Amino acid sequence: MNVEVLQRSIRGRVFSDRQTLENYSVDSSLYQIRPSLVVVPKTIKDIIKTLLFATKNKLSVTPRGGGTGLVGSALNSGIIIDLRNLDRIRIFQNHVEVGAGVHKGSLDQILEKHGKFLGPNPSVGPYCTIGGMIGTNASGSRSLKYGSTIDNLLEVTIITASGKMLKLPSRTRLAQSVVKLARQVDRQKYPQVSKNSCGYRLDAVSNISETQKIIAASEGTLGIVVSAKLRIYDLPKKRILVILGYESIKKAALDCQKIVKLRPSALEFVDHNTMKNIAARFPYEIKCLLYVEFDANIGRNVSLLSNTIAGQILYKFSDKKSIAKWWTARNSALYFSLKNLLSSKTLPHIIEDATVPLHSLADLLLLAEKTARRHGVRLVMYGHAGNGNIHIRLASKNKCKKTINTIAKEFFTEVIAMKGTITGEHGDGIARTKFVRMQYGHRTYELFYKLKNEFDPHNLLNPQKIVLARHSRDRQQLRL
Template identity: 35%
Template sequence: MTNLKLEEQMDELNSLIDGEVLTDETNRILYSTDASIYQIEPLGVVLPKNKSDVQKAVEYASNNGLSIIPRGAGSGLSGQTLGQGIVIDFTKYMDRIKEINIEESYVRLEPGVTLGVLNQTLSQDNKFLPPDPSSGNYCTLGGMLGNNASGGHSVKYGSTIDYVLELEVVLADGEEIKVENLEIGSQQFKAKLNQSNKVGDIYQQILELVKNNKELIAEHTPDARKNCSGYRLDEVLADQQFNLAKLLVGSEGTLAVITEAKLRIAELPSEQAIALLYFDDLDKAGRAVDKVLELDPSAIEIMNYGFLELVRKNHADIDQRLPDDLKTALLIEFDGDSQSEIEEKILQTEELICDELGLAFEIDTAHEEAEQKKLWSVRKSAVPILNKLEGPKRITGFVEDVAVAPAKLPDYIRRFKEIMDKYEVEAIIYGHAGHGNTHPRPLLNLKQEEDIEKMEAIAQDVYELVNELNGTISGEHGDGLLRTDFIEEIYGSMYDLFQKTKEIFDPEYILNPGKIVVDTTDLLTENLRYGADYETIGVESDLEFATEYQKEVEKCHGCSKCRSVVGTDMCPVFKALGEEKAAPRAKANILRGLISGRLDYNEYLKSRAFQEVFDLCLNCKNCYLECSSEVNIPKLIMEARIQHYRQTGQPLVNRFLGASEVLGKLGSITPKLTNTFLDAAPLRGMMEKMTGIAKKRSLPEFTDNTFKEWFAGRENKADKKVAYFVGCSTNYYHPEVGKGLVQLLEANGYQVIIPDQKCCSVANLNYGNLEGVQENINYNLESLVEVVKEGYDIVADCPSCSLMLKEEQLDVVDTKEARLVAENTYHINEYLLNLKEKDELKLDFNPNEIDFLYHTPCHLKAQGLASSTEELLGFIPELEIKELDAGCCGIAGTFGLKKDKYDLSMEIGENLFKKIESSNLEKVLTDCDACRMQLEEGTGKAVRHPIEILAENLSD
């Protein structure tokens, strides 16, 4: 197909729907990967707004010989949502929960709803949807249905297929139908069979196919407690019930496209507790699983010796907890309506497994929520640890989802290890023992042909073993590109039924081709994101990276966690926009496209498209703090901006906002006149046109007397001395913060000095103005190094200033002088708490009965000081503080001052504003002056710095 014809087709499709059609180079790269090891660039992406859009897109594709690939969050591990057709992404618009019926325990929703949002909503009525994949916070219900997702608690609660009541779908020709459970012989069922159209054909042919092959289906369906491989023909007929909905669950969008689902929901258990059983032998643990299953646990997780050794090396606290002679552990969770009921089950477990059968030599229990989380952290720590391993070999998911009967699990694990030894490959083994489902991830370097061949050989050997044990090649992660090659081997002659099923629903193979039923081979090793032919162009970075710049880019494996909208603070921009390009992983994907040559480095780097993607970052650091692979996306973005603006030049608004100290000095010459100017709407309109500063943004007033002017006349001699790095905002707008800091330090016996200094230049760093930031860093280092050598510590009241001096300036100038300054710089909270630790902090505060709302700045959290303000204010008797815990406020220093970013910044802060406005508390605190500006803008309430409160309440 020529590019011209494709462009015409995409334009025509765009004219047919209410949603969006994306065909630009950027989005094709962003949708070419998911959380798997593959990369395939689509023709385009449809963002439908309604069912009609989906129907029109599928019909158009069918009429024009194009394929359709349904996509959720792109969190799949098997490449299910990749293909050279039209991707339909439901997450931006079709993400509505349409009905919640508590009395009848069901929910009706669109496929773009995430499980995290659904369960957060349902929890208000003590309900939940039980299947709990590890991606639960961010995976979509459409993806879960397409994949038949499950998780650790499926041993008790089952998989997604067990909760489906009805599905509304679009067939391959664009026809919309509803499928549900029907009683054979009922009028409704007969009506479906008697239709003389595509729907009637499907019902007639699937009924005939399943009825005529009952024995074949029973014989070849894997003996596993859960299975999401192939088509679930075994679920279509049961007890005189015919259920096409269950056939579509787990079909990965190859039979129909789901547009709405009605799902059963369950009651949330009110109590949980955990038992951790310790074994000196793998077989004993395996024998214990079947016995524990009789007690109806809600989860059984297995961790073998290699897994436990990995945890021991990386978690000293957990190492101390684990017995020395431990070889295998089972983590067992029970839930229910009462602790007494659960305690009885744990007692039964101990009596049976430890005392009567003598299988486990010790049991550890946890009833408190915090303690349970700690024990679960043992189980969940492997993948984050493995993702951080240095070297060319990376954990590779390709035989990571086998499920066998629980009784066969020890045999499978032992023989799996023999296969790994045969190929001299390391793999850590863990998984869901309750359904015999393991998640090993061998360490391979897929940039080498030798390891690609090993991957293929290992997969073949492992799946032959699975076949021998009558297990399934996928318990919960799906087939996709990863396992489709092996389905026929596992299912034998039943594979013919899969082919017939596909042809009944989709004879032209329009829907997600290349998955489950194919006429090709070698899918496992084709279209690898990193293959033997993968090369990079060798980009030199301006910033300092602990590892190579290229390696930092490639650390992102696309898990999709950064698309979470509940359960995390990242990513505030994605939460506001809901677009793939806003997610942190999008930046890594674009950069990988550049260094690998998929994108033209010189041309794309200076393009508007590049700028649009990399503008969508606040440098809040939340993604870096919460990324399980510790990819430093904020730093990669700063590097990208440096390289971009070196070619294009800095826009005026960036230069203007990066010169905050110069502007502060100018505005403070005649502060009253400046403030009058900034309050005049016509003048602000002119200013917006000239500088790009939003006229809607209320700007802080310049003070009549700057902090440094006030401090110049201050005399206070003391033996202990500390150097104060004064933020621009404190000096020019809020001198009361600096005064409070000085009062606190003087009350603790310190003489405060202010060394010669310029702005820390964090804004210039954020905007990629390397020359501007280097100038200020070098100036400050020359001064600050001297005061440190004289024995001074450095304190700052602004979280961004202290973060810059402690961490970010090392990204620019990693010298021994910069490290010396970094090692001796503290945020004021940190410094005061260190004094408390040494019993040197003056704690004589007057009682204060006022209650405060408190917002934690992102850059304070980035320094590990998230709870520091609450701890300090807790020293004031009778004072109460309520943490707002609503994420980033959205201003990001100067980001929210820009005309083209103002609305986005306010949208990001909306939840925070609502929390403040709905509270009956009027007093609001935050440690960051930019956050203060944003909170006052969004709520109209006055906001203060916590240091002011501490200083005001010092007793004489």
């Protein structure tokens, strides 16, 4: 492989030094894979030339955004292509055209000046990119009202493995084959949930005008996103945040079913361990909290809320500063949980993103507690309760791979039986790709192979994510 040849042919940078390869060997998961090269393209032509170089040298190509992914989806052994220079933003009345490398934080700042906002809001805040959000089908607290990335993706432009630019939706051969495969899907095999980042979202495509949605949650395995058109919303005039306290997680979960009927903009859960890190006083008997945010019909909704719920209203905030402070505490739950559990004892995030129909939320929370007790591991839980999506962090001194896999298999079997998904927003990555077949069954998984083959017949793009090569062995590499 002659790296100089690639460097001379592109305007961007090519890195092969030890330090850069180390930096790109990790993301926000516990996995590590050292790439062979890192390319930071300046132009679309650079991306195309990199793909041709990779094909010639039999290297894989994996796109990377902010590296905030939690399941190792941006890690691979070939070329990592960092899209930070694709940073154009154009704002229109109801949508934004945005480059894949734009950081969510930069977009938020510009949108705010125009009185607008983007619906999906991952708790990682400003650090993730649009390409990464599309790659994982990211969502966040406000996805309850405004949808996940897939629901807001109006158009996407990708570079395919063969180096061709493709806009979706369009009447192209590839778009037509997506529709053909989508029509063969048994939609009953898909989880019956409000958000899902597992496998390929063939269920979201019913005709050619929806073919852009297949790129959401595809983790860079079908094409490299260079730009997208995303729906935007008017900033609400006012928001109110109500903090509810509960004596048991079951009561909190049951209340969620009543609260969603009031159309809150967010409905979040934090457990007792996470509460300990919030700088506020809570009555002794309170074991968990719900955050309920409204951004419309506020007076009416708050009074309906107090008549509807079994929990106690502990705090109400309508000033921007207090609301932001309480959201910061909620959004730091992952950091708190790692601090509480001591990161040296943290188990890989495999069962951390399950999502179930809302009527099964209590069962999901109780299942997590039962699993932790049975395997003698410690547990922290928080998440997007209104969507039935709970993040579960486990810690144990016993980091044996067999135990981790046993926990995951037992847990996922029950989640799937509840018609849930093994991942609501973080994706499959290294952590969960081997469970995708279990989620969908043999027939749908075969359609996934066909889809991958249509877009990327030589398995160049982010191999071993979502679908495993037919005779692959488990290659997970933990950084523990």
